[in-house]
Amino acid sequence: MQRSLKKLYLYDMIKKIYIDTSVFGGYFDIEFSEDTIPFFEKLISEKVEIIVSETLELELYRAPSFITDFYESLENLKKVELTEEVENLALKYIEEKVVGRTSLADCQHIALATTNNVDVLVSWNFKHIVNLERIRGYNSINIREGYKMIEIRTPKEIFNYGSNN
Numbered sequence: 733m734q735r736s737l738k739k740l741y742l743y744d745m746i747k748k749i750y751i752d753t754s755v756f757g758g759y760f761d762i763e764f765s766e767d768t769i770p771f772f773e774k775l776i777s778e779k780v781e782i783i784v785s786e787t788l789e790l791e792l793y794r795a796p797s798f799i800t801d802f803y804e805s806l807e808n809l810k811k812v813e814l815t816e817e818v819e820n821l822a823l824k825y826i827e828e829k830v831v832g833r834t835s836l837a838d839c840q841h842i843a844l845a846t847t848n849n850v851d852v853l854v855s856w857n858f859k860h861i862v863n864l865e866r867i868r869g870y871n872s873i874n875i876r877e878g879y880k881m882i883e884i885r886t887p888k889e890i891f892n893y894g895s896n897n
């Protein structure tokens with residue numbers, strides 16, 4: 733008798749997810765909305781805890797009001813704070829030249845997700861965040877500093893959107 737084994741995907745284990753600013757903007761962007769809208773629908777239906785931060789809010793409140801209105805409409809948000817630990821880790825990413833000094837907010841997102849032990853950080857920022865070379869840099873520092881590796885993905889890579897796999 734043959735047993736059918738369900739494939740285990742990253743989304744099967746996601747309970748806590750950190751979302752950066754680009755994903756909220758992606759909800760309304762023609763290029764990214766096709767993947768971002770179902771991503772948010774799945775977060776809501778699966779009751780995944782969405783981790784956000786004051787770094788995210790500072791960036792969002794400079795965005796058009798329809799983006800902030802969408803953000804404020806979400807119910808399963810948990811806000812985490814910038815701490816000295818987060819700031820120190822973010823600065824290590826810059827000191828080790830994973831990214832330049834102008835990318836401090838991006839480093840804060842990575843450090844916030846890392847120190848708050850999220851299952852995955854989600855972003856559409858391919859230059860500074862969802863970038864294999866940068867991910868390796870962030871994770872090498874995380875491991876050296878005693879943190880676990882951080883999963884970094886786009887919304888498109890997170891959930892199985894109706895496939896029969």
